[in-house]
Amino acid sequence: MTVIVEDLSVSIAGRRLVDGVGLTLTSGERTALVGASGAGKSLACAALAGTLPPGATATGRLTVRRTDRPEPDDGVNLLDLPAARRPSSSRIALVQQDPSTSLHPLETVGTQVAAAARAAGASRDGARSRALELLERVGLDADLAARVPARLSGGQRQRAAVALALACEPVLIVADEPTTALDVVARAELLAVLVEVTSPWSDSVGGADKGAADAPALLLVTHDLPAAGTCERVVVLDEGQVVESGDSRSVLTRPLHEVTRAMCEAAREESLAGALAAIESRAAVDDCALCEITQGESGRRPGYMPRSRVLAAGAPSSAQGRHGE
Template identity: 40%
Template sequence: MSATATGRAAAPPLLEVRDLQVWLPGRGGARLHALRGLDLTVERGERLALIGESGSGKTLTALAIMGLLPEGAEVRGHVALDGRALLTLDEDGWCGLRGRRVAMVFQEPLTALNPLQRVVAQVMEPIRLHGLAPDRDAARARAMALLDRVGLDERQASAYPHELSGGQRQRALIAMALAAAPDLLIADEPTTALDARLRVQVLDLLRELVAERGMGLLLISHDLALTARRVDRIAILYGGRVMEQGAASALLDHPRHPYTQALWAARPRLGGGRDQTLHPLRGNVPALAQLGDGCPFSSRCPLATARCAVDPPSFDGRLACWEVAS
């Protein structure tokens, strides 16, 4: 039976990433293979968390989706928004897309915000740039409504970024990203510089905004324990590859990949007290120049065999591991 047998073809995912590969320039003309065949999808109204340690390739994935890779980077694969291929866009095409269809909350708001402009002016900018308000007064009204929604008042909206706290700056950056009503929001470590209480508040705010607006959310984090209960699905990234992916509840209840198990075991337990035994994940994510052809986690994996070091396991949509059956 054809895809249109029932009268309508299946709609594509909001975001579709297939076999995404990125090479970065290295010393002496070397080409460093940073992303190695990523497959991801995000539907409208869905929250996907991309989890991994620093150096796993999380931010690079976001920059590739946004068309913001550093100079000299080479990218291959397929990235599409609502079925529209993105990697072939020219700069004019990207400028029409960024902010309007896909927006990003960057990792450090103090450097992402313009120190010379008041917060409300920065939220107004994408509204006016994309012609979403007839005049300056309407743009300001729309910006103030957004700032109010993320918990900032008139005084804070009229402040400069350095006059706000870390949590307030993060909220301002979220309002700025939402100003043009994007279909997809990418939040890159939005809680890194915040204390535990503010981290929960920001993540809960993002969850509420996704539900209200029906947009998709790609949430990038290194904190599996904090993020997992606030998303629908999780993708575990290591060494530029997806190690495991699935529904958040199922993945946490039964983590299968040794890396996922190690991340989950390393978290502090609520109520465990100061004397609780922690299980740190020993070693470090290998540098790009140190990555071989096999599974990138093989040097730290308790199940690794000789095959793991030379033969990369294929990702079947759920798992990439030779020693654990999907």
């Protein structure tokens, strides 16, 4: 299953803010969309998810192609349809920076995920067990499923938003800066969850009868280059246009375009500044665990590894603790 974006442009008030973007997003593969602030990443995401603001118009083509089990709606240009009118076989789920945009504040997350599973076709009982299965999959047990979002930590809320996205059985998850508001450990946990649920060896993302090929594709929008490194591919956007793309290892280690080079340089400087700050404050810190996102060797599952007693930029100090504790 492949989601194909061709010549995507978004204009507002006569200004072309996304300009001729092309992407090929394949089931079970992850693509990072990076670029400076204002490059057009969020507008591109909103166009893909069918949630553009009033006054914005999108042109180009957004289609789903399945070679194994074609659906009657394959080939329909989804850009012409807002999210609510898109065919159920071609849903694109959006996970945003602020999970409160997708989670209802007064309902338990279990109820909300079950409602999404029900809307995707599950029976009442099936939806309830599907919700628990999905929430467990993102690391939230039955006790947490019975809580309203305000009684979860930021990282747990964001993982609930991922479970909600999965419940609608999407072909593509678009995650727009999902880790920005999280501490370093919650960020690592969320990235590991996103990697797991979009890996081709994921079991039954779309239900017990579906196979590995049905893992959704992931488009991860991020400023965070280590997070981009959890994806197989990186696409760099500048002033609405794709200026560089390729496998993440080569784009991030041998950037060609000046924008990519500047981002890589800034990330290096950030790490250095963080490391220097860490050295200065080390005396005040007795213990701190940091998780490092790792990309698996070919054929191996990517994930995150705990690196105990390491302090780096943004790592929580023992005095602060981490979110949810």
